[in-house]
Amino acid sequence: MIPILARELTAMLRSWRAVALQIGFLACLGALVALRWPAEGRADMGGMASRQVFRIFGYGLLMGLMLVSPAFPATSIVRERLQGTLALLLNSPITPVSMVLGKLAGATAFVLLLLVLSFPGAAACFAMGGIHLTSQLGALYLVLGLLALEYAALGLLVSGLVRSTDAALRMTYSLVLLLAIGALAPQFLLKNAAWAGEEVIGITRVLASLSPVPAVMHALGDSGVLGADDSGAVARFSIGAIAVILLCVTLTTARLGSRPMDRSRDAGRMTDELSPRAKLVRRVMYLWFFDPQARSGLIAPWQNPVMVKEQRCRPLGRANWMMRLIGAYFVLSLLLVLGATTLSQSQGVIGVLSAIAIMQVSLVVLLAPSLASGLISAERESRGWQLLQMTPLSALTIVTGKLLSALVPLGLVMLATLPAYVALLALDPAQFQTAMAIQTTLLIFAVMAVLVSAGVGSLFRQTAVATAVAYSLVAALCVGTLFVWLGRDAPFTPRFVERALVPNPLAATLNIIGTPGFADYRLTPGNWYFMAAATICGAAIMLVQVGRLGRAR
C-alpha cells in the first residue's frame, strides 16, 4: 500500500495543476473571509456576519470537494490500463486490496490537504464568533472528509470498470450528482403524498441520507433541505458514506483481483447472418432500427461523415443506447408531473416547473461536457487526428460534424422531457408563455454548453483533462454563481447578486418560473445575450484550434 500511496501522492503533487488548484483554492477562501473581516475596529458581537461567511465558506467547500475529489481517482486505474502499467502492478507482489487502499489514500490525502489549507479560513470564521466548534465546525469537516473519501472510492470503482478516461469521468460525475442531488428527489417529491405510507417515507429518508447536502446544511445552521431541521443528518450521512466506501473498496478489490486484463470484446453474432426467422424476431424486438447487432448502413451522401463517425464510436451515439436514455428521461419527466399532483395547486405548477427545469439543467450539465469536451482531444489522443488530417475533409466539415454529433443526442434527450410541459400546460394553459421562455433559455444553454465544452476541450491534449475542465466550467456557471445568491442578504448587495446570476442559466430559468428567491431579479434577456456571446466564443475557439491543428507544422 505504501509504495502505491507514495507514487500516487508524489505524481499528483508534482503536477502544475495541483499547485494551481491549491493556490486558487486558498485565494478564494482568503477573499471570502477578507470580505467580512471586521474593519475599523468594529466587531459584530452577535456573530451574524460570521455565520453568513461560514455558510458561503461551507457550501463553497462542499461544491469544490464534489468537483475535485472524484477527478483524480476516476482516471487512476483506467489510465494505468491504457498506459500498460496496470499489468506491471498486477504482476507485482502488491495485492489488489493494497493497490486499492494505496490509491484511495493517495487521492484522499490530496483532498485532505486542500481541507487543511482551508483551516485558516475556518479559524477566522470561528474567531469572529457565533459558530460552535464541535457541532458546527467539527461536523462540517467530518462530513467533508467522509465525502472526499466516499467520492474517491466511487471514482476508483468506476475507473476499474470502464475502458476510457472520459467515460470514467462522465460516469463518476453522474454518480456523484445522483448521490448528492438525485438521492434527495424521492423525499422531496413524496413528502406530501397522501398515498406514501411510513415505510415509503422511511425508504426515501434512507436514500436522502446518502446525500451530503442535508448534513452540510445542518452543520452550517440552515434548516433542512426538505424544510425541517434535520438533527440526525450528520450521523446518517456518516453511516451512509462509510457503507458506500466499504462497498466501493470491496468491489474495486474484487474487480482487480479477478484478472481485469482477461477481457475481450465479443463482437457477437450479426443479425444479418441469422436465419430469416431469427432475424425477423430480432428486428421486431428492436423495432427494426435499434438492433445493436445489425450491420450499419453506408454513410449517405447527405450525411456529414464526421458526425456519423462520432455517433458510432460512442455508446450514447448508438441508436439502442440513445433510445434507452430518451425513454428514461421521458419516464422521469412524467414522474415529476405525477409528483406535482401530490402538491397543493398553488405550489404545484411552480414547484414542478422548477423541478423539471432543474432536471433539464442537470441533464445539460451532465451530458454536454461529456459529449463535447473530448471531440478534438480524444482525436489527438488516439492519434486519429493525423488520419483525419489526411482526408480531404475541411476544417468546417470536421467542426460541424463534431458539434452536430453532440447537439443531436442532447437535443433528442431534451425533447424527451417535453411531455412534462405538455401535461402541465393541459392543467394550466396560462403557463404557455412561461414554458416557451424556459425552453428558449434551455435551448440556448444546451447549445452554449456544447460549444463552450468543445471550444475549451479543444485546447487540451488529454481527454480526461478536457472533460474535467469542461465539467468544472459548466458546473461553476450553474452552481458556482449560486454561492453569491446564498449570500444575497449579506455580504452581497441585491444588485451584485443580480449581476452574478445573469450568466447562470439555472437562475434565469427559475427567475422565469418565478421560483421563490429568484423571482425578484431581472435575469433575461441579459442571460440570453451572455450565453449567445459565450456560444460564439466557444465556436470561434474550436474553429481556430481545428484550423491550427490542421495546418502543416
Added chain:
Amino acid sequence: MSDELVLRTSDLTKVYGNFTALDGLSISLERGRILGFIGPNGAGKTTTIKILVGLVRATRGEASICGAVCGRDTAKIKRLVGYMPDVFGSYDNMRVFEYLDFFGAAFGIPRRDRKRRIDECLELTGAMRMKDLFVESLSHGMKQRVALTRTMLHEPQMLILDEPANGLDPHARVEMREVLLELARRGTSLIVTSHILPELARICDTVAIITGGKLRAFGTLDQIMRTVRHSRVMEVVLGDGAAVAAASQVLAGELGGTSALMPSREAAEIRFTTDRDDAGLAAILGKLVAAGVRVVQFREIPMDLEDAFLSVTGQTGAKPTDAQSGAKPAPDRVPSAVGVGA
C-alpha cells in the same frame, strides 16, 4: 512498372531551431516500384514522410508526387497518397466495416462503389474475416491489416507505409509482403520504412539509407551492395578441424597482413576478408589444394541489406557510399577496416 517518375524530392530540408532534422534529401521513385526507406531511430525518416504527406512544411527544397507539390497542392496530395502511420489511430466502439466506411465517405467514394471497394481491399489484405469485429478488440497484426486496407481505399497512386511489418508474426509478415508486392504489380508506388531489413530486402527495388538527416546511400539494392562492398568475406570449410592450422598458414602466406583471418577449429572452417578478384581467389584455392588441405567448400559470404545498412551507417566499419544521385559520403563515419565475425 514504368519509368514514369512518381516521386521526386530535391534538396528537401527541415530545420527545427538549431536542429536539422532533414538535410538536403534528393530522391526519386518510378511508378510501380517499392522504395525501402531505412535509417536508425531519429534519422529523419518520419520527418521526410510527414513532409511528403503534407503534415510538415519543408524549410527548404521541394517534393512532388505525380506532379503535385507537397505542402502546396495539399488537396491533390491527399487523394494521391495513402498514408499509414506507425500508430493505428483507432476509434472505440466501431466495427471494422464502420471504420472503413467512415474513411471511404471522408475520401468521397460514392456510396454505390464504397461497399464493393471496402470488400475488395479487405479481401486483398486478408482482413475480410475482421469486418464485423470491433476495432479496439483487434490484435496488433489485425490492426496493421485494417490500417493497410484503410490506406488503400481511395486507390492512391502512392502508398507511404511507416513500419507496416512492426509487431507482425512471421506468417503475417509473409502475407503483408505478398500484399505489398501485389500492389506494386498493380502500378502503385510504395515507400516503406522498416527496421526489419531482411524483410525489406525481399520487397524493395530501391533503397534509401538515411542517418542524422542526411542521405547516405540511394539506389537499387545491387548498386548499394556493389558500392558498399570494398572487400569480400570468404569462407573455407575443411574436411577436418585438424587441418585448420595448416590452412591458416597457407592463407596467411597468400594474403599477407592486410586481411583478418578468423579460424574456427571446432567448425573446421576459416573466414577471411580480401579485395582480390575471382582469379585471385582461384589462385588461393589452388594453393590450399596443393598444400594437401582437404577443402569441402570455398565460398563467398553474401552481403545482405543489414550488412549494407550497418556498413553505411558506420556501425561495422565499411566506407559510406554515394551510389546514385543525391547521395553524399559521410567522411566522419569512415571506418578503418571491414570486420565480419564468424
